[in-house]
Amino acid sequence: MSHQVRAISREEHLRFVAGRSSVSHLQVPSWGEVKREWRSASLGWFDRDGRLTGAxxxxxxxxxxxRRYLAYLPEGPVLDWTDPGLTEDLLRPMAAHLRGLGAFTVRMGPPVVTRRWSAAAVKAAIADPGTHRLAETPATWEDPRALAVGEWLRGAGWRPVEPGGGEGFAPGQPRHVCRLPLAGRSLEEIRGGLNQQWRRNIRKAEKAGVKVVRGAPDDLRTFHELYTETAERDRFVPRPLGYFQRMWAALTAEHPDRMRLYLAHHDGEVLAAATMLTVGDHVWYSYGASTARRREVQPNNALQWRMIGDAHALGARVYDFRGITDSLDEDDPLLGLLRFKTGAGGEAVEYLGEWELPLNRVLHRALGLYLSRR
Known part of the structure; x- marks a missing residue:
């Protein structure tokens, strides 16, 4: 093996992150402080010359x-995923190191993009009654090297994880996301890429007097009230206020602009709010919330447009709307969200997905049994 994997300090990890255009916000040291129900550690990959080449x-x-652990690297690790010696030189020493920490299974989410569909391609696919999933329509772009990564992983004993989510032992990040390209485009060009509905709704919000402002830590309570209302309306389990307060404290302590909060005001009331995360030149729309009241003034479009504009002003390469469904069926409740996000000119992006490697098959099966009974 040409690389060694060992623990690195927070400072070493942050220097590595700063040396790249961007990494996932789930792969910075502060994210371990947000997920306090997990232990966390920063790992470094060192080549034969002692240089840090991955984290x-x-x-x-x-x-x-x-005292045995599921080891999870969400949207990571940050490695050269095109290296033909990936599984032997980079992943094998990682698995050995994690086994030494007591891990019985390793789960990871390689930040490897396999395919992309333009907003126009997604719109056409939705309009085709014979197409039910994104995978059934030709991609605008695909990378054969990404498929090779999947073959390398299978050959080394890794297996793809079925999409999941939630808390506890069911972590999972979206395989499909919507990303709006910003690099090399003026804000006027980006606005021109919005569909008619988006442009109309932004004008409505402006005419109605919707004002979008940046929030402070104290405004997280207002955000959480809207978020709880959104959870009740959309039937999901909301995170507690303390989670967002911890998230703010951890991320902004690491970098003052790592997390922002935006609030859409109208006639003295906050109608919508959202959090935005930034690492390098990549910006993510993280959590959103809104009330069902006064939807006609289009606070959500106004909110997103302000965030897109601020991301552009920061020099971001991409504005990431995060997860979307790959289902195109009209009865899928998430189809409206896909329309909303791609309506901003965003492209649908497919990642390689999450993979796991059992290190102790008895405990790995026990985990499966535990999850099936929850």
């Missing part, structure tokens, strides 16, 4: 009653 944030969650 990753690993989250460790114990199996109930045992």
């Amino acid at each position: 990753g944030l690993v989250l460790l969650r114990p199996l109930p009653g045992l």
Whole structure:
């Protein structure tokens, strides 16, 4: 093996992140402080000359009653995923290191893009009654090297994880996201790429007097009230206020602009709010919330447009709307969100997905049994 994997300090990890155009916001040291129900550690990959060539944030969650762990690297680690020696030189030493920490299974999400569909391609696919998933329509762009990564992983014993989510032992990041390219485009060009509905709604918000402002830590309570209302309306379990307060404290302590909060005001009331995260030249729309009241003034479009404009002013290469469904069926409740996000001119992006490697098959099966009974 040409690389060694060992623990690195927070400072080493941050220097590595600063030396790249961007990494996922789930792969910076502060994210380990947000996920306090997990232990966290920063890992470094060192070549034969002792140079740090890769890094990753690993989250460790114990199996109930045992000091053995599920090791999870969300949207990581940050490596050269095109290296033909990937599995032998980079992933094998990682697995050995994590086994030494007590891991019984390693789960990771390679930040490798396999395919992209333009906004126009997604619109056409939705309009085609014979197309039910994005995978059924030709991609605008695809990378054969990404498919090779999947073959390397299979050959080394890694297996793809079925999409999931939630808390506890069911972590999962979206395989499909919507990203709006900003690099090399003026704000006027970006606005010109919005569909008619988006442009109309932004004008309505402006005419109605919707004002979008940046929030402070104290405004997280207002955000959370809207978020709780959104959760009740859309039938999902909301995170507690303390989670967002911890998120703000951890991320902004690492970098003052790592997390922002935006609030859309109208006639003295906050109608919508959202959080925005930044690492390098990549900006993410993280959490959104809104009330069902006065939707006709289009606060959500106004909110997103302000965030897109601020991301552009920061010099961001991409504005990431995060997860979308790959289902194109009209009865899918998430189809409207896909329309909304791609309506801004965003492209649908498919990642390689999450993969896992059992290090102790007995405990790995026990984990599966535990999850099936929850």
